[in-house]
Amino acid sequence: MATPFLSIVIPAYNEERRIGSSLEVVLKYLGDQQYTWEVLVADDGSADGTASIVRRKTEGGETRVRLLSLAHRGKGSAVRQGMIAAEGQYRFMADADMAMPIEQLDDFIDHMAEGYDIVIGSRQISGARRHGEPAARHVMGRVFNWAVRLLAVGGFQDTQCGFKCFSGDVADSLFPLQRTDGFGFDAEVLYLAKMRGLRIMELPIDWYYQTASKVRPLEDTYLMVRDILRVGLRRIRGSYRP
DSSP states (O other): OOOOSEEEEEEESSOTTTHHHHHHHHHHHHHTOSSOEEEEEEEESOSSSHHHHHHHHHHTTOTTEEEEEEOSOOHHHHHHHHHHHOOOSEEEEEOTTOOSOGGGHHHHHHHHHTTOSEEEEESSSTTOEEESOOHHHHHHHHHHHHHHHHHTOOSOSOSOOSEEEEEHHHHHHHGGGOOOOSTTHHHHHHHHHHHTTOOEEEEEOEEEOOTTOOOOHHHHHHHHHHHHHHHHHHHHHTTTOO
16 A cells, blocks of 8 residues: 555544544545545553444445554553554644544644644644633643643643644654653653754644543643653653664
8 A cells, every 4th residue: 555645643542432423523524635544543452442433444444544452551652653553644643532623634734745844733822722621621731831841842832732743754753762651742752853853833723622531630730740750851861862
């Protein structure tokens, strides 16, 4: 099979309630495009029917949908393995809740074509719009962003948005170096990218809070800050040097 133009990597953990509808939205959008594509669902050891729902898509004759059945280690691990397994010229990471309208993927691809190595969705910069986000969730994001800028990588208003696009060559070089299995992996990958002088754009998006979100404001803020402390320590020790 020829290298697809676009790979969409969807990390999923116990997403049986929405993975089917999310895939339908993605596949409908991709069916209207002129380029070649593939969709990889990186199932992070789900204990529910997530894998069987995705498998029904693959068994229905849609060879461009792939299921990666992984041991449960965390979102960062699922994204890493999905990005490494993907084959596209561009590789787009998308949360399973599809909190961003999939049509905005067009903007990511357009800016990648301008020469950017990475385009990251942002819910925070000018032009972005958040819909229905609880105050506690917003505060969690700002606290974590402060920690990221202080301890790991500066220059970004929103490192944690679940929609990011990488060129295939960049994904192949960055994700094997990623060590964070949890939610803090985004900041680590962006730190590695900045260390290599890659061109990164922060793109404002529309983002709709999903009531079935698995993010736990207090516990996950603590875990993400812990991940960032570890990235900072690795940076100080020179662990990321080639």
